Amino acid sequence: MPTLRAFFLILAALVSSSSVNAQSVAVAVASNFHEPMQKLARDFTTKTGFEVDLISGSTGGLYAQIINGAPYDLFVAADSERPTRLATTELGMAITQKTIALGQLALWSADSNLIDRLGLRILLDDSIRFLAIANPSIAPYGKAAQQALNNMGVWELWTDRIAFGQNIAQTYAMVVTNNAEIGLVSHSQVISSKETGSFLLIPESQYEPIRQDMILLKRGAHNVAARSLLKYLSSAEARTVIRRSGYLVTD
Amino acid sequence: MDFTPIWISLRLASITVIVLLIVGTPLAWWLAHTQSRSRAFVEALVALPLVLPPTVLGFYLLILLGPAGTIGSFWVELTGNTLTFSFLGLVIASTVYSFPFAIQPLQTAFEAVGKAPLEASATLGASPFDTFLRVASPLALRGYVSAIVLAFAHTLGEFGVVLMVGGNIPGVTKVISIAIFEQVETLTYDQAHYFSLGLLIFSFTVLFGVYTINRRMPINRT
Numbered sequence: 001m002p003t004l005r006a007f008f009l010i011l012a013a014l015v016s017s018s019s020v021n022a023q024s025v026a027v028a029v030a031s032n033f034h035e036p037m038q039k040l041a042r043d044f045t046t047k048t049g050f051e052v053d054l055i056s057g058s059t060g061g062l063y064a065q066i067i068n069g070a071p072y073d074l075f076v077a078a079d080s081e082r083p084t085r086l087a088t089t090e091l092g093m094a095i096t097q098k099t100i101a102l103g104q105l106a107l108w109s110a111d112s113n114l115i116d117r118l119g120l121r122i123l124l125d126d127s128i129r130f131l132a133i134a135n136p137s138i139a140p141y142g143k144a145a146q147q148a149l150n151n152m153g154v155w156e157l158w159t160d161r162i163a164f165g166q167n168i169a170q171t172y173a174m175v176v177t178n179n180a181e182i183g184l185v186s187h188s189q190v191i192s193s194k195e196t197g198s199f200l201l202i203p204e205s206q207y208e209p210i211r212q213d214m215i216l217l218k219r220g221a222h223n224v225a226a227r228s229l230l231k232y233l234s235s236a237e238a239r240t241v242i243r244r245s246g247y248l249v250t251d
Numbered sequence: 252m253d254f255t256p257i258w259i260s261l262r263l264a265s266i267t268v269i270v271l272l273i274v275g276t277p278l279a280w281w282l283a284h285t286q287s288r289s290r291a292f293v294e295a296l297v298a299l300p301l302v303l304p305p306t307v308l309g310f311y312l313l314i315l316l317g318p319a320g321t322i323g324s325f326w327v328e329l330t331g332n333t334l335t336f337s338f339l340g341l342v343i344a345s346t347v348y349s350f351p352f353a354i355q356p357l358q359t360a361f362e363a364v365g366k367a368p369l370e371a372s373a374t375l376g377a378s379p380f381d382t383f384l385r386v387a388s389p390l391a392l393r394g395y396v397s398a399i400v401l402a403f404a405h406t407l408g409e410f411g412v413v414l415m416v417g418g419n420i421p422g423v424t425k426v427i428s429i430a431i432f433e434q435v436e437t438l439t440y441d442q443a444h445y446f447s448l449g450l451l452i453f454s455f456t457v458l459f460g461v462y463t464i465n466r467r468m469p470i471n472r473t
Binding site: 129177179 | 313314317318319332333335336414415418419420432433435436437438
């Protein structure tokens with residue numbers, strides 16, 4: 001019998017998740033914002049003692065998980081559309097929705113002088129084999145990339161030379177590995193990577209602002225750690241971290 | 252509704268199966284008959300895609316097939332095109348990914364044929380190739396059916412590798428599994444249902460057919 005008991009204890013330990021205690025907060029974060037969020041979470045944990053579990057994925061994917069009952073307290077999206085949609089249901093706490101950062105689109109190449117040399121004119125270069133962008137129907141940065149290419153009047157030049165990443169991280173990987181010579185990625189990726197390369201920022205007038213909204217979810221409504229993280233993310237120090245990571249911050 | 256992903260998947264799976272049979276038959280034959288000490292090494296290598304996460308394969312293939320990679324750079328020099336983000340790249344990736352699913356059934360079938368029929372055939376004056384074609388292959392027919400079906404179905408179902416190597420280009424590398432993934436992410440569940448249900452019914456029918464045939468086609472040893 002003791003053996004059987006031990007077996008069930010081990011089984012119980014294996015199936016129970018580590019984040020069940022109320023002193024922690026589960027954050028679903030868009031993959032592009034994962035890195036700054038990690039920094040913010042570390043700082044937050046040092047200051048408050050609350051643990052933060054980060055679950056990163058594409059905004060669309062995380063949204064689909066949330067509406068299907070995924071156990072997250074806070075959602076930091078790469079757009080404002082999904083949080084707004086959640087706000088209209090009982091799943092999201094509407095009054096907590098807030099833009100945490102504005103993403104900046106960067107044209108980037110792993111070649112250390114390709115873009116420095118040609119600037120935006122590289123978008124007219126038909127010797128470039130592939131331009132990587134994120135999938136416009138899934139990823140906000142992909143949508144912005146498509147808008148920018150359209151507004152600059154070069155979309156037609158690229159239609160059969162675009163490789164689509166499922167998210168901005170995969171898009172970035174396509175460029176780092178040289179499979180695509182250039183790519184439209186997020187400025188924050190360029191800043192945080194240690195890769196050599198060249199980049200320029202796409203003028204903000206060329207695409208609709210990439211609003212990254214956060215919203216408190218129903219599950220986190222009564223979670224002290226979640227409420228406290230929400231407040232921390234609007235603080236001046238958090239905003240400095242976000243700005244240094246390559247985002248614009250609204251007032 | 253756009254049916255091209257289905258067409259691309261079917262085409263990819265068919266070509267992959269053909270390549271696997273051409274490459275796999277001699278290798279499986281060798282594995283079934285060799286006394287070489289390198290056999291275990293080769294067998295382990297062949298089985299790798301069974302245990303490795305598709306992301307590992309995808310990651311290495313992305314680097315290897317990329318314009319800076321060993322194979323990729325050679326291909327760029329030769330043709331001026333990259334292997335990644337192309338249909339050919341997908342064929343290579345799928346061949347690697349489905350390798351054990353073709354080799355293992357073939358190897359088992361060749362082993363089951365045994366030495367006796369081959370020796371008898373040789374004694375009667377048949378060339379080794381003739382023996383292979385007229386004696387061993389018919390006896391190993393079940394192995395061929397399994398290899399074809401498993402490799403085909405497995406290629407049809409692959410996701411991680413094609414996602415990383417293919418670049419999700421509509422009409423070129425956007426296969427059915429990726430199309431479904433995208434439909435789920437964009438919440439177009441009705442389309443996801445069509446594709447998923449279709450794939451489910453198709454896969455079941457194929458497997459059901461194979462098991463039925465296998466039952467009716469016992470290996471007839473003489």
